[in-house]
Amino acid sequence: MDEHSLLGLGLSALHRDGYLLLPGVLEARQVDQLQAAISALTPMHWDYNGLLEQYKCVFNRDPLWLTFLDLPGVIELAEAALGEDCHLIGQTAWRSHPGYQGMPLHLDYLVMALPPALLADPAFELPMQICTVQFYLDDIDAELSPTRVLPGSHRAGRKPAPGEQQWQGQQVQSILCRAGDALMFRSELWHGGSDNRSADRSRSMLQVHYGRRMVAQKFSPYLHWHFNPAVLAAATPRQRRLLGEHAEAEYD
Template structure:
């Protein structure tokens, strides 16, 4: 799939799948780098935050051409990474995610700014819902460290729903009734990318295999600086900005 196709697919459907984005050796190296987090993930419903801050290999992944090309296809040149997470569905950490949009960002400290709210706190870090205009310029790029099959809890999406802004509960049901969902199976080393406002969900895994995913969120260059003194929590990773290639 070419970059031009990524751009068209992401604009139309809100998501894109890129098989074989990273070679096996790079995936093996990432698995080694995140291995110390595996037990932590198992004890926290399968998720670990702050990978950009804490794991150098994930910072390098966020700069990888395969990741950046997809992010920039959706957001334009200069897209930069703002958050990194690890997800792993196992028999001991298995969960269901209902239909939703990704509506929060992580910031360094709470400040009262018009259009930003409500506020929550996750792992000691302030999170806030920003204006829909910002969310419309964010995309998640997920590298799969294991095969993601139809039976180990893949992401499901409703194509095109990202174009309708922030959705109410009634809007969600309207989209579900009108547009068939798509199950996103992704091979090991492949990428699933989707806009933050795209409706997505996942079911519990039905088998005992791992479904390890490194999830990196990017924002468009025009949101490099947030208003009112707000700052991205992981924005201190300045090398993730720009058109740098590693």
């Protein structure tokens, strides 16, 4: 199957289900490289560590993170979903340790409330504004904090109620996958984490958020933000565009 056909299937899944699992996106050496890079991170600003480690804006800490902004097979799908002028709105490294309690079902961002009848119309295709890609660095089984998704819930037009676990007859599904696989999902999809019930394993993950150009880039610490010169010097033209170096447009 050619690249154009694969992109079409990927877009269809994002419109139909709200998510897509991409197998084998990372090579074994890249998985090892990211595991080592996360281990070397130290908290800054709003980062935190404990049973859950979270490190924000890692792309600005070292040029090695740039590679994971535009991985082949991922960036093409992001650009097809969000436009060829889409950009980065976040890159976060996570590590969930034994005993960590996962997040309940939630959505990341609902662009606007739409009439339920419109959302229920199969002829209506809800445009995407933000997509997230989660790169898994461990083999994920039922014990190791699998991501949970509720297929089709991006068309609910609302966030889930507390404890809500199904929508339109669809049940929550756990994403069980291998190290190097990636999950792409749109911001309206109901999704959540789950507990790390393993005795001695931690789950590591790199998360990248893409938005349409008119979705603001919100890099903390905001007014004190500045780009790392070493990162900018190493970035390719496409990576610089993802970082925000756009051609002139209407609101510039």
